[in-house]
Amino acid sequence: MNRFMLFFHKTGSPPWFYGFAGKLIPWLWAGFIILTAIGLYMGLVLAPPDYQQGESVRIMYVHVPAAWMSMMIYAMMAVMGFIALVWRIRIMEVMMISSAPIGAAFTVIALVSGSMWGRPTWGTYWVWDARMTSELVLLFLYIGVIALYNAYDEPRKAAKAASLMAIVGAVNLPIIHFSVLWWNTLHQGSSFSADGSSIHASMLWPLLLMAFAFKFYYGANLLSRARLRLLKQDHRKRWAQEVIAEGLLAGGAK
Amino acid sequence: MLSVSNLSFERYFERVFEPVSFELGAGSLLLVTGANGCGKTTLLRVLAGLLEHSEGEINCDSRPLYAGHNPAIKDDLSVEENIRFLMNFMGQRDDSGGSDSNSGLCQNVIEIIGLAPVAQQEGRTLSAGQRKRCSLSRLLFCDEALWLLDEPYSNLDHEGIVMLDDILKDHLKGGGSCVMTTHGSLRPEGFELQECFMTSGRYSSEWQAA
Amino acid sequence: MSRPALSTAFMALLRRDFLLAYRRRAELLQPLVFLLVVVTLFPLGVGPSPQLLANIAPGVIWIAALLASVLSLDSLFRSDYEDGTLEQMVLSGQPLALIALARIVAHWLVAGLPIVILSPVLALWMNLPEEGVPVLLKSLVIGTPVLSLIGAIGAALTVSLKRGGQLLSLLVFPLYVPLLILATSAVSSAVAGLPYNGQLGLILAGLIGALTLAPFATATALKLSLS
Numbered sequence: 234m235n236r237f238m239l240f241f242h243k244t245g246s247p248p249w250f251y252g253f254a255g256k257l258i259p260w261l262w263a264g265f266i267i268l269t270a271i272g273l274y275m276g277l278v279l280a281p282p283d284y285q286q287g288e289s290v291r292i293m294y295v296h297v298p299a300a301w302m303s304m305m306i307y308a309m310m311a312v313m314g315f316i317a318l319v320w321r322i323r324i325m326e327v328m329m330i331s332s333a334p335i336g337a338a339f340t341v342i343a344l345v346s347g348s349m350w351g352r353p354t355w356g357t358y359w360v361w362d363a364r365m366t367s368e369l370v371l372l373f374l375y376i377g378v379i380a381l382y383n384a385y386d387e388p389r390k391a392a393k394a395a396s397l398m399a400i401v402g403a404v405n406l407p408i409i410h411f412s413v414l415w416w417n418t419l420h421q422g423s424s425f426s427a428d429g430s431s432i433h434a435s436m437l438w439p440l441l442l443m444a445f446a447f448k449f450y451y452g453a454n455l456l457s458r459a460r461l462r463l464l465k466q467d468h469r470k471r472w473a474q475e476v477i478a479e480g481l482l483a484g485g486a487k
Numbered sequence: 488m489l490s491v492s493n494l495s496f497e498r499y500f501e502r503v504f505e506p507v508s509f510e511l512g513a514g515s516l517l518l519v520t521g522a523n524g525c526g527k528t529t530l531l532r533v534l535a536g537l538l539e540h541s542e543g544e545i546n547c548d549s550r551p552l553y554a555g556h557n558p559a560i561k562d563d564l565s566v567e568e569n570i571r572f573l574m575n576f577m578g579q580r581d582d583s584g585g586s587d588s589n590s591g592l593c594q595n596v597i598e599i600i601g602l603a604p605v606a607q608q609e610g611r612t613l614s615a616g617q618r619k620r621c622s623l624s625r626l627l628f629c630d631e632a633l634w635l636l637d638e639p640y641s642n643l644d645h646e647g648i649v650m651l652d653d654i655l656k657d658h659l660k661g662g663g664s665c666v667m668t669t670h671g672s673l674r675p676e677g678f679e680l681q682e683c684f685m686t687s688g689r690y691s692s693e694w695q696a697a
Numbered sequence: 698m699s700r701p702a703l704s705t706a707f708m709a710l711l712r713r714d715f716l717l718a719y720r721r722r723a724e725l726l727q728p729l730v731f732l733l734v735v736v737t738l739f740p741l742g743v744g745p746s747p748q749l750l751a752n753i754a755p756g757v758i759w760i761a762a763l764l765a766s767v768l769s770l771d772s773l774f775r776s777d778y779e780d781g782t783l784e785q786m787v788l789s790g791q792p793l794a795l796i797a798l799a800r801i802v803a804h805w806l807v808a809g810l811p812i813v814i815l816s817p818v819l820a821l822w823m824n825l826p827e828e829g830v831p832v833l834l835k836s837l838v839i840g841t842p843v844l845s846l847i848g849a850i851g852a853a854l855t856v857s858l859k860r861g862g863q864l865l866s867l868l869v870f871p872l873y874v875p876l877l878i879l880a881t882s883a884v885s886s887a888v889a890g891l892p893y894n895g896q897l898g899l900i901l902a903g904l905i906g907a908l909t910l911a912p913f914a915t916a917t918a919l920k921l922s923l924s
Contacts, residue, residue: 318917321539370871370874373867373870373871374871376867377864377867377868377871380864380867380868381854381855381864381868384855384858384861384864385858387498387499388499388500389497389500390921390924393921394854394918394921394922397850397854397914397917397918397921398854398868400914401850401872401914402871402872404910405871405872405875408875408903409871409872409874409875411875412874412875412878412879413874413878415878416878416882419882466500467500469500469501470500535788536788537784537787537788537923537924538924539924550788550790551788552788553784553785553788555781555784556781557779557780557781557784558780558781559780559781559782559784559785560780561713561717561776561780561782562780563716563717563720563721564713564716564717564720568713568716572709572710572712572713573785575701575705575706575708575709576701576706576709576710576786576789576791577700577701577706577785577786577789577790577791578700578701579699579700622781625785630699
């Protein structure tokens with residue numbers, strides 16, 4: 234029991250996290266690159282074009298995983314925020330707020346790629362269909378959390394406020410999603426559904442691979458941002474000054 | 488009544504004051520002195536529970552009464568309406584006569600703090616000293632045993648200071664205790680007290696028992 | 698140490714809030730005038746064609762109600778925060794969630810209810826057919842409290858910020874989307890002779906959910922803002 238508590242306590246310590254994350258990051262980047270390469274090859278080259286949409290359907294291999302990530306990251310933000318708020322664990326605060334811009338970026342990618350997909354499919358760059366509208370509202374939720382965090386001066390207070398906002402948003406997210414879905418059926422009928430009703434295996438595999446690839450990207454990017462934030466927050470403490478000194482000595486290679 | 492060990496509070500990941508330890512028993516007064524900006528108000532707010540301490544322990548067996556810089560006076564309400572609201576909201580429980588006995592108590596309180604002449608005036612017309620007296624009124628109608636007073640003598644005139652000293656003496660005699668901050672010039676006279684100094688170091692304050 | 702019974706404290710707070718609202722009654726009119734002005738802008742902006750206005754009436758009226766509500770929310774906790782009353786409330790030992798609820802109730806009575814009362818005028822201006830007006834009123838009566846409850850969380854989170862008002866709108870508008878969709882659909886359905894009780898039922902469910910959860914989130918946010 235004691236050893237477990239010691240380990241748990243250690244993971245909460247910034248210098249330990251900094252070192253451990255540093256070792257993990259290269260592996261995560263490697264995973265991202267490999268999976269993306271395979272996934273894109275399968276999706277852009279091997280997979281067949283769609284019966285109706287032709288080659289333009291290939292955007293879906295970026296659009297759909299990006300949309301999945303945008304929602305998964307928001308859920309993770311809410312969970313990390315909850316842990317940070319209840320148990321006041323600083324690493325969770327740092328990871329939560331470092332996730333926000335990554336999630337927002339995926340939301341933007343989903344919106345832009347969806348818009349690009351829309352042009353050949355629907356004839357216009359934007360249509361208020363259920364999924365795109367939902368993504369847009371999600372983007373505003375992300376911006377709200379980030380803006381709230383930046384509005385506060387003191388970092389720990391800012392993180393707590395952002396955590397509460399993320400949790401409130403996460404609780405509302407399913408409600409928003411379903412209400413938008415319902416709103417769409419009211420006003421447009423379902424003539425604009427963006428991907429097919431059933432997915433063939435040759436299309437499913439690249440999709441799943443890209444989804445995993447994006448998860449690796451999220452991990453690598455998140456840990457990098459979290460390390461940087463910890464360093465900035467603790468810049469007066471000894472462990473951070475040692476790390477910075479080492480970095481300067483090595484010619485700023487990291 | 489209040490026992491504190493290695494208490495500290497962080498802001499921007501740095502300690503606002505170095506760890507603090509003391510014991511406060513019933514009937515005691517602890518005076519915390521220090522220059523402006525050394526963390527006295529922060530310490531008091533941590534003791535009150537408004538701020539979450541980052542290190543150490545607080546053991547307090549009752550809820551404290553906190554009187555800080557903000558007087559909690561609504562500009563649009565008269566002195567009497569302000570006091571009556573606070574009495575009904577957080578004053579000592581009065582199940583006996585209902586709202587009638589409360590109004591009697593309210594009049595009493597206004598007399599004691601010396602604001603009877605301005606009882607019907609709106610909060611925004613009060614001078615700084617009058618606002619201070621009004622904010623100290625809660626010492627009279629709340630029955631918390633531990634008082635946390637942040638620079639309570641500031642802005643008070645001579646009679647005000649005497650009034651506060653009297654209220655404080657009664658409280659301590661009745662078994663209550665008090666932690667009070669002051670930045671030096673105004674201090675309670677004729678009291679037996681523990682005194683501690685907080686001085687600003689480069690980044691944090693240090694605690695020395697007198 | 699003893700403190701007054703919860704009901705005494707709750708009533709004292711409500712009484713104080715009404716007294717304060719009465720003393721500052723001119724300020725209460727501002728969001729309502731805003732409501733009227735915003736609705737007036739629509740015919741001016743899109744043309745006075747009766748059919749067009751009738752088509753967009755439910756949405757326009759509800760969006761105007763949303764905007765007016767957010768305008769009045771900023772001051773929900775600000776005054777108490779600035780003069781130190783809020784800290785005393787937090788330290789008083791009274792359950793903070795219920796204090797927050799009392800504040801929200803008082804706020805709705807002086808800021809939300811007038812929107813409901815003004816809505817027939819708005820319906821007239823936007824040429825909303827008669828069949829829609831009762832449902833509009835119902836949707837506003839159960840919907841504006843939801844606006845106040847959810848908005849209170851945002852107000853509590855931004856009360857200690859210097860220009861919290863702008864941020865408040867950004868925070869709460871995405872959360873208002875489901876309510877907007879359901880309420881406007883209810884009114885449009887009523888006008889078209891279609892059933893609308895499902896939508897109203899869902900709004901009511903939302904109100905109950907907000908009543909149980911929002912005060913706690915608001916209380917947490919208030920304690921956070923004071924720290």
